[in-house]
Amino acid sequence: xAGVMQNPRHLVRRRGQEARLRCSPMKGHSHVYxxxxxxxxxxxxxxxLQKENIIDESGMPKERFSAEFPKEGPSILxxxxxxRGDSAAYFCASSPAIAGAADTxxxxxxxxxxxL
Amino acid sequence: xQSVSQHNHHVILSEAASLELGCNYSYGGTVNLFWYVQYPxxxxxxxxxxxxxxxxxxxxxxxxxxxIKSKFSFNLRKxxxxxxxxxxxxxxxKAGGYQKVTFGTGTKLQVIP
Numbered sequence: 317x318a319g320v321m322q323n324p325r326h327l328v329r330r331r332g333q334e335a336r337l338r339c340s341p342m343k344g345h346s347h348v349y350x351x352x353x354x355x356x357x358x359x360x361x362x363x364x365l366q367k368e369n370i371i372d373e374s375g376m377p378k379e380r381f382s383a384e385f386p387k388e389g390p391s392i393l394x395x396x397x398x399x400r401g402d403s404a405a406y407f408c409a410s411s412p413a414i415a416g417a418a419d420t421x422x423x424x425x426x427x428x429x430x431x432l
Numbered sequence: 433x434q435s436v437s438q439h440n441h442h443v444i445l446s447e448a449a450s451l452e453l454g455c456n457y458s459y460g461g462t463v464n465l466f467w468y469v470q471y472p473x474x475x476x477x478x479x480x481x482x483x484x485x486x487x488x489x490x491x492x493x494x495x496x497x498x499x500i501k502s503k504f505s506f507n508l509r510k511x512x513x514x515x516x517x518x519x520x521x522x523x524x525x526k527a528g529g530y531q532k533v534t535f536g537t538g539t540k541l542q543v544i545p
Contacts, residue, residue, distance in 0.1 A: 347531065358436075358522060358535040359476075372532055407476065411531075421533060423468070423476040 320345075320410050320424035328430045329398050337393040337427045341410030348391040349421055350383055353405040365391060366413075398431045405429075434459035434525050438536035445513050446544050453508040453539050455497075455523030465506040466524040466533070467497055476522065482506065493517070518543045 321340040329335050341348050346367050351359040364372040365385035376383065380398075385391040395402055405428045409421035439454045457463065467479040480491025487499040497508045506523060523536040 349531070349533070351535075356537075358438075358537040361532050361534065364531050372530075374532070409533075420466075420478065420481060422478070425475040 320408055320422055322406075322408050322424040322427050324427060325425060326428050326430070328432060330432050331399055332397050335395040335398050335402070335429055335431075337395075337406050337408075337429070338390040339393070339408030339410075339424060340390040341408075342422055344412060345410035345422075346413045347411045348385050349409040349411075350391075350393050351407045351409065353407060353426070355404075359407060362393075395429075398429075400431045403429055403431045434463070434527050434534050436523055436525050436534050436536035438521075438523055438539050440539045441537070442540045442542070444542045444544065447515055448512050451508070451510040451513045451517075451541070453521055453523075453541070455506045455508065455536060456504050457506065457523075457525040457534075458504060459525060459527055461527060464526040465497070465499060466526070467491065467495070467506075467508050468522045468524060468535075469519045470522065470538075471519045479508070479521075513541070513543050515543045515545045517541060 320342055323338050348365045350362040353359045361375040363376050363383045368387050380396045382394045405426045407426045408424045411421045435458045437456045465482040468476040469479050470476050479495050480489050482489045482499045490496045495510050497506055499506050520538045520540045522538045524533050526533045
């Protein structure tokens, strides 16, 4: 059973470009979460999505950041007009849709974004 | 909103030494508690979790954690560490009924052979 997959693993962008980070949840999981890890800091929650719905985006910056989880395909975290401060590791996690089992999140390997 | 404090940012131990990493959280209601480990160059892996029941939780690789509700703590322990335990350890809390997980800032453990 493949785990959570993220691609690319490393992404380099110049200031002002767009960054698209993809996350494919574990098989059978329909809940996706995005976290950001800045250097020397813990993971910070960004957004929680279910298929075609954003459930909680309280951790998302108000501008330039968006996320989606379409009916088909991976979840996408999109950062427009990147700035150097966006350089970080972005982790995706997924959990099942079953109550109780939904309480444990399984993490992907992360995408390390570097903004030049 | 819940928060998590990990007091030790960097711990250095010799092999066979005992380990205890502190974790305190702030939230007045029901919580689910987790310890994750991140080995160098790898992604986060779940070590153990507490939802309810026995407050002493056993996880993988000989780790255990004890939930002490009165102290709002969930400390991680291992009686004898190995060099392969060198990693960063994250405590995390999820308020019951919500999906958002709050992480501590992590503790880097270095085990010297």
